[in-house]
Structure formats: structure tokens, C-alpha cells
Amino acid sequence: MRTNSSETVEPGDDPADGWFPESVAATYDDPGGANAPDVVTPMVDVLAELADGPVLEFAVGTGRIAAPLAARGVRVSGIELSRAMAARIADKPGGNAVDVTIGDMSSTRLPGRFSLVYLVFNTIGNVTTQDGQVDVFRNAAAHLRPGGLFLVEVGLPGVRGLPPGQDTVPFAVAPGRDGGGYVGFDQYDVVTQEFTSNHVTVSPDGKGRFRRIPFRYAWPAEMDLMARIAGMTLKYRWAGWDRSELTADSTKHVSVWEKSEDGLTPGAGRTATAG
Numbered sequence: 256m257r258t259n260s261s262e263t264v265e266p267g268d269d270p271a272d273g274w275f276p277e278s279v280a281a282t283y284d285d286p287g288g289a290n291a292p293d294v295v296t297p298m299v300d301v302l303a304e305l306a307d308g309p310v311l312e313f314a315v316g317t318g319r320i321a322a323p324l325a326a327r328g329v330r331v332s333g334i335e336l337s338r339a340m341a342a343r344i345a346d347k348p349g350g351n352a353v354d355v356t357i358g359d360m361s362s363t364r365l366p367g368r369f370s371l372v373y374l375v376f377n378t379i380g381n382v383t384t385q386d387g388q389v390d391v392f393r394n395a396a397a398h399l400r401p402g403g404l405f406l407v408e409v410g411l412p413g414v415r416g417l418p419p420g421q422d423t424v425p426f427a428v429a430p431g432r433d434g435g436g437y438v439g440f441d442q443y444d445v446v447t448q449e450f451t452s453n454h455v456t457v458s459p460d461g462k463g464r465f466r467r468i469p470f471r472y473a474w475p476a477e478m479d480l481m482a483r484i485a486g487m488t489l490k491y492r493w494a495g496w497d498r499s500e501l502t503a504d505s506t507k508h509v510s511v512w513e514k515s516e517d518g519l520t521p522g523a524g525r526t527a528t529a530g
């Protein structure tokens with residue numbers, strides 16, 4: 256079985272593109288799934304409503320969200336690690352208007368102040384250390400004007416699905432019609448909060464591909480603390496783009512933090528004045 260684990264890349268892939276090189280970018284925009292209009296449109300609706308001036312997408316990818324948002328007249332900038340992904344933005348309606356910078360969202364700083372920074376599709380989890388995720392929150396806050404908003408869409412940690420003593424939760428077992436098929440499972444380390452998403456695809460002739468992508472999970476409360484460290488406080492928390500209430504059965508959250516009007520870290524400010 257041919258593998259594409261963390262140790263190998265496909266021919267033609269640039270290792271600098273990280274987990275989203277050419278071989279992934281080539282099919283990222285395929286119709287359906289995350290690209291279906293009934294997925295994309297509600298996201299763009301919410302983001303357009305929250306935008307009150309220029310916006311910035313961290314990890315903008317192929318412009319799945321940024322391009323249709325720009326097509327509505329919102330000024331959109333993006334930071335993206337993978338050149339292979341970013342190369343596809345301009346192909347989409349609205350994409351030519353998206354101002355893209357290749358870089359790391361935890362450290363790349365663009366000029367200007369934005370009304371909204373957003374980071375969707377679980378991508379905060381691609382930063383696999385707590386320090387790195389805090390840096391993402393800090394960098395988001397650094398790009399916001401006072402009162403600006405930082406929005407994150409991310410799945411809730413799947414660890415509640417772990418049977419006692421086991422570290423793996425399957426999320427898909429899909430036999431193909433002509434043989435082969437697809438199996439997906441997440442494997443958790445509940446001590447480090449690191450996990451891997453594992454994708455095994457077998458073609459009808461028996462050839463297969465194993466992709467293993469590392470993530471870090473964090474509960475919403477930990478993200479509230481990261482936001483607080485960065486000088487932001489929670490404004491909205493929804494179970495999805497329909498703004499429904501988060502419950503114990505929710506599978507993801509869409510959270511929005513607001514940068515304080517004075518730009519101070521809430522906790523640090525209070526400690527300093529109490530001192």
C-alpha cells in the first residue's frame with residue numbers, strides 16, 4: 256500500500272506547503288461536501304453581517320469562503336501557508352479581489368486594522384501546540400481595531416466518544432461499490448490534547464493511500480482563556496452558522512470574541528491597576 260503519512264509526500268508536492276500541497280489542493284474544490292452552496296452560503300451570510308470594514312481570513316486556503324465574501328463587496332485579505340492552495344483563489348468569482356499573503360497565521364503581520372478576523376473549518380487545530388494556538392489568538396487581536404471581532408469555527412473535541420481504555424474514534428466506514436472504500440478515524444492523546452485524523456482510501460484494484468494529519472484539540476473554555484490572554488472576550492457562541500444554541504450534544508462551535516475598546520488584556524489590566 257502506497258502511503259502519504261507524515262514521512263512522505265506525493266510526487267510534485269512542495270513540502271513547504273505543509274498538509275495542503277498540490278496533491279490535496281487539486282481536489283479541494285471538488286463539488287459537494289464543504290463546497291456545497293448550502294454549506295458555504297450560511298457562512299458567508301454570517302461573516303458579511305459581522306464585517307464592518309475590511310476583514311482578514313487566517314488560513315484562507317483556495318478561497319472557498321473568502322472569494323464569495325469578496326464577491327459581496329467585502330474587502331477581504333488572507334494569510335495562507337500553502338502556495339498550492341492559494342494559487343486557486345483567483346480562479347473563483349470574487350477571488351481576484353482577495354489580497355493574499357503567503358505566511359504563517361500565528362506570526363505573519365499584515366498592515367492595517369481589520370473589523371473581523373476569521374478562522375474556519377477546524378484550522379485552529381492545525382496548530383498543534385497550546386503556545387502556537389495562543390499566538391494565533393494574539394496575532395488575530397493584533398490585526399483587529401478596538402471592538403473588532405475574531406471568529407473561530409471548530410469541531411468540539413471528540414474524546415467523549417472514546418470507549419474506556421481506547422484512544423481511537425472512527426468517523427467513517429464507507430465500502431466502495433466496486434470494491435475498495437474509505438475508513439476514517441481520529442486517534443487521541445488525552446494528556447497532550449494532540450490527535451491525528453487518519454484517512455485510509457483503498458481503490459477497487461486494492462491500491463491504497465493512508466494520510467495521517469496532526470491536530471490539537473481545545474475545549475471552548477480553553478479558547479476563551481486564549482482570547483483573554485490576547486485581550487478579547489467572548490461575544491457570541493453558537494453550535495453552527497444557524498446561530499443555534501451550543502448544547503452537550505453539539506459537534507462543533509462557532510465562537511466570536513471581541514477585542515476590548517482600549518486594546519488591553521482584560522486580566523492583565525485589572526491585575527496592573529489592583530497591584
Ligand SMILES: C[S@@+](CC[C@H](N)C(=O)[O-])C[C@H]1O[C@@H](n2cnc3c(N)ncnc32)[C@H](O)[C@@H]1O
Nearest residue numbers: 275314315316319335336337340359360376381
Ligand atoms: C481545511 S483548509 C481550510 C481552508 C479555508 N479556510 C476553507 O475554509 O476552505 C486548512 C488550510 O489552512 C492552512 N494552514 C494550516 N496551518 C496554517 C498556518 N499555520 N498558517 C496559515 N495557513 C495554515 C492550510 O494550508 C490549508 O489551506
